Amino acid sequence: MQRIGLFGGSFNPIHNGHLHLVQTAKERLGLSHVYLIPARVSPFKQAQTPAASAEDRLAMCRLAAAEVPDCSVDACELEQARVSYTIYTVQEFHRRFPEAELVLLLGSDMFLQFQNWHRWQEILELAALGVVSREKDDQQALLAQQQFLLQYGKIFVCHAAAYTISSTKIRESIKNHKDFSCYLPQKVVQYIVCHRLYQSEEMMEGASCDESGFEVL
Template sequence: MARIGLFGGSFNPVHNGHVNLAVSVKKKLKLDKVIFIPSGTAPHKSSEEYVSGSDRLEMCRLALEEYDGFEVSDYEINKSGKSYTVYTVRHFKSMFPEDELFLMVGSDMLLSFDTWFEYGEILSNVTLAAVSRNGNDFDELYEMSKKLSKFGDVIVANDEAITISSSKIRKMIKNNEDISCYLNGKVVKYIILKNLYSRQD
């Protein structure tokens, strides 16, 4: 039985913080592989701020190609309608019925998890792996994990803070600032080549 991590997000663009977090969680939880799942139409976000799904998929592939045990899925990109997590979990559960699935989320997501659509079903099919990125919210996280534990398993792990966000990177690109320290070099070249996020060179 394999241990598989599911890591969803807009990845708009994918940055070193995303990759380093996934590498860390993969090691800590002894996962056999981690699947990055760029979002399609997110239920609570405007898609106007997104570049195309094909571009976000390709950036993820470029960022991960040097790492073993990582894959990128186009499931949510190709799916019509809103990308509710429960549908994604059902999809991967049907693909890997005998394997153990771990849904990777940030601490902010854990704290609001009981508002997610069909969250009980999600927890019945995956282990929720929540990551604290500042170390100051453990009491809240453990309180919520205890509340959710009646539906399924919840793990709270600590990790280094992610000090950059995709939204900050998009602003930097628009301002023609250097982003090379935040992104994989191949991703930077791809953004420049495709003139994504209105970069002016």
């Protein structure tokens, strides 16, 4: 049976930690393909104003996915004028791939609050959870959560080397004139610089971009 991974998020911006999770899940869970699914409006961030537009986040995801074998981007959540509840996305992929096993990929932080998700029990009827732990000391909590959720569906947990970078930290680094290039694929770095994303007004004044995608001051 084909096993397909679904990995959603704001991806604001997508970074190497996200790609590390995808690659780990592909290897450990035997996924034939992974879809990156940028959210239009994350259920957990409805009060926040997105730091980058949906179009920019989608473009960055596509640049990042191009570097990972058997990984692509799906814009189904961006095309819907509603909060991006995962149940709708899982239902859509179940309709597209009725014979496949769907695996919803999560970091340990999202997994530990899974019962707060909209219609979470229905999600587990249609998809397994593939959890990649990126923390050093969360094994006990993950095991307890896995044991609880196993009564509702299939749960896979795999551990990987800690990768502590976050999109918030990257945005703060850009705003504070700190180097951020080591956290992102090179083409995503070029896109951020060329389109002046996450910058303060002061940084944007006088900056331009040449054809190579690098900033010219």
